[in-house]
Amino acid sequence: MITLFLLYLLLVNLAGYALFGIDKRRAIRRQWRIPEADLLLTAVLGGSLGCIAGMLFFHHKTLHPKFRVGLPLILAIQIVIILGAWAMDLIPMV
DSSP: OHHHHHHHHHHHHHHHHHHHHHHHHHHHTTOOOOOHHHHHHHIIIIIHHHHHHHHHHHTOSTTOHHHHTHHHHHHHHHHHHHHHHHHTTSSOOO
């Protein structure tokens, strides 16, 4: 079960990273963009670390407060939830 969860986290974080790269390329080419809500949803669904990495690597959305503050806040909340669940023995730690 934990392996499946880790695989999910890997995939959603890779997707978040890729989405920031794709959106940056589309912004440069003045093409149709990925909605900000989709980028944030990817972070909320567990891809916050990948989204942060993509934001910093591609220098994309770094001046937008909802991303500059929002993504680290989402990550912090996710860490607190995971640590809380672990402390209450709701999830096993490998």
